[in-house]
Amino acid sequence: MSARLFVGDARVEDAATDAALVEGRGFAYGDGVFETMRAIGGSIPWWPGHRARLALGAARLRIPLPASERMETELHDWLSLHRDGVIKLIVARGGGGRGYRPAFDAPPVWALLASAAPLPRRPGGLVLRWCETRLAHQPLLAGIKHGNRLEQILARAEWSDPGIDEGLMRDTDDHVVAATAANLFVRTEGRWWTPPVDRCGIAGVCRSWTLRAFAAGERRLTVAAVESAEALVLCNAVRGILPVARLGDRTWAPHPAVADARRRLAAAHPAFAIDPNEDLP
Amino acid sequence: MSARLFVGDARVEDAATDAALVEGRGFAYGDGVFETMRAIGGSIPWWPGHRARLALGAARLRIPLPASERMETELHDWLSLHRDGVIKLIVARGGGGRGYRPAFDAPPVWALLASAAPLPRRPGGLVLRWCETRLAHQPLLAGIKHGNRLEQILARAEWSDPGIDEGLMRDTDDHVVAATAANLFVRTEGRWWTPPVDRCGIAGVCRSWTLRAFAAGERRLTVAAVESAEALVLCNAVRGILPVARLGDRTWAPHPAVADARRRLAAAHPAFAIDPNEDLP
Known part of the structure; x- marks a missing residue:
């Protein structure tokens, strides 16, 4: 050739x-x-x-x-x-x-x-939106971090407003899967939950750590379940665990379970040490 | 970077x-x-x-x-x-x-x-198999020839037998979509039909030519519909229109409509001229 x-x-x-x-x-x-x-x-x-x-x-x-x-x-x-x-x-x-x-x-x-390392996170927590681009069900490719990423690119191309930090993606059945470049955990009934990644989505390395560290569960999540959660965090191996302050019109106040998760991550991974000037609830 | x-x-x-x-x-x-x-x-x-x-x-x-x-x-x-x-x-x-x-x-x-140009086709027609790898529904990427092709690669990796020329792929709803690297047309009730490419699949250039040249129709096709068709052809822009002789256990004898399609393509595109030694029915 x-x-x-x-x-x-x-x-x-x-x-x-x-x-x-x-x-x-x-x-x-x-x-x-x-x-x-x-x-x-x-x-x-x-x-x-x-x-x-x-x-x-x-x-x-x-x-x-x-x-x-x-x-x-x-x-x-x-x-x-x-x-x-x-x-x-x-x-x-x-x-x-x-x-x-x-x-x-x-x-x-x-x-x-x-x-370079990412910029410090926005004070107060992430601002999210819902993406329109859906994740297709392909169990053969689900979970792994393969090189076919046009769905994430189309989703990330949906907004250019620098006031929006990330977008949540749903699958073709309207279940919430993840952000474009991070996994999602929601706090419900006093426990952390994250969507399974058996049909689409990526089994993130920070997701795996969080699942183990907090005995979190896997559960399919609807939009309503996410919007009614007590707290949300995104996580990935580059930025660690990040609290969510807003998703569309819904806002969340700082939650002690999020602060606890971030303290435990800081103890486990030196890149995610917490700024001593930051007040955690 | x-x-x-x-x-x-x-x-x-x-x-x-x-x-x-x-x-x-x-x-x-x-x-x-x-x-x-x-x-x-x-x-x-x-x-x-x-x-x-x-x-x-x-x-x-x-x-x-x-x-x-x-x-x-x-x-x-x-x-x-x-x-x-x-x-x-x-x-x-x-x-x-x-x-x-x-x-x-x-x-x-x-x-x-x-x-290099592809080798001459197998005398008598292509031998096909069914692939197990399914095509996921992603309307945003359907029809276009984009660079995310892991589904086709997984499907093509399903066989190494040189006696098999191509594999037919179904979507997650069990509808037949295409071969791994060619579009499919079936002859039914005296007319040519091809699956739509609105949820997955590629709108091939030879497929477009064939749709126009034969006033073919688009129709979702089940496995049973394909296996009971009067004739099958695969087509792409590199090899033109190729008759199918076998799919799993089902075989097809040469069909005059296939010969007609290949004669008309040969008249339209110089690369697909028919070998004068080849007997067309």
Whole structure:
């Protein structure tokens, strides 16, 4: 196969390395898995959770991972250059060739990326909206963090108002699943609940920690159940547990169970230490 | 953002061009559209159809296309080097940055690829199977040729027997939609029918030609309706119209309506001329 690449109006001169990417299955089909991870002080405290989910997704899609030792060595080296912030690891199926048929034994095309840590959260809590873009039911892809993310992109494209922090997505049966880039937990009857991710959605690493740490339950949630909850939080591995202050017209006052969850997370993961100037109820 | 790229065990030395690809949204999210086109004698007879579908998909996803004149000039130049075979055009959203939020004005990252023409079809007609992987209902992505193709990859990964040419896919409601890389037409009650592509599936360029040329209809099709049809064909823009000889245990003898369809396609598109040694009923 031959290839020629452009960025906007500029032609990129051919190189074997570009060919490997442009002919690969990540660029063509989103045929890969990825992890977005919080680094602090040159390490990734939740690496075991990320590695386990990466392995699960790769196994589901039958994508061979890079040799474990090589991946850990490169990650360690990358962390020495990018000690604090957000590290992204993408593993795309190698091989290429035209057509959907995957080569199960092709070496993967993989990349490490680094970007700055997120800005501090908005004081008082997140402001959310409902998204119109629905998540389709696809049990074969549910739970894993695969590279087909157009649904999340369409949902995130629904608003540009910087006063809105995140959007909640429903599935095609009107059940609430998650935010575009975070999992959702609701506090109801004195217990934390989160939607299952068996038909769509992603089994987040912070979601897994929260499920265990709080003996939370999985339950399908309607819009009414979310709007009538005692408290809401979003969580992901980059920002930790974030309280929700508003969803559309509904507002929530600070809740002691949210403060407790954040204190316990702060004790478990150094990136999510609580600002001593912040008053928690 | 910084990036480092690997192919299998080999580290690829950083270059701005690699960064553009690896940090781009094609590789990360399959955030793009593409066309797979048949070239003959240095031209693409169905280019207007491909261009129209590309524009439709890009508009749906709000991805700016390269300037039309630039795209046509580069395609023309590429065709002078790759006169006969299969040309693939991928247009991914540019911008990058971490997170799902798209930059609507970022210059696109786009590529032209070329590969050899497909091998001649199996004498007598295609051998098909039923795939277990279902197509999820996502009307926002239905019809367009976007870069999220894990469902087709999982379906195509279901078999490796070279005696099977293609697999038919159903949606989550058990309706038959298409083959993994071709549209399906069935002959019933003396007329050609194809499933609608309003909830899933791709509006193929050869499908559009066939719908018009034969005044075919759109209709949801059950497994029973497909298996009891008088004749089946698959079609796509690379291989044209291909008769089906077998689907699981069901076989079909050559049908004069299929021969008629292939004769008319051969008259309309030079790549699909019929081998004079082939006996058509």
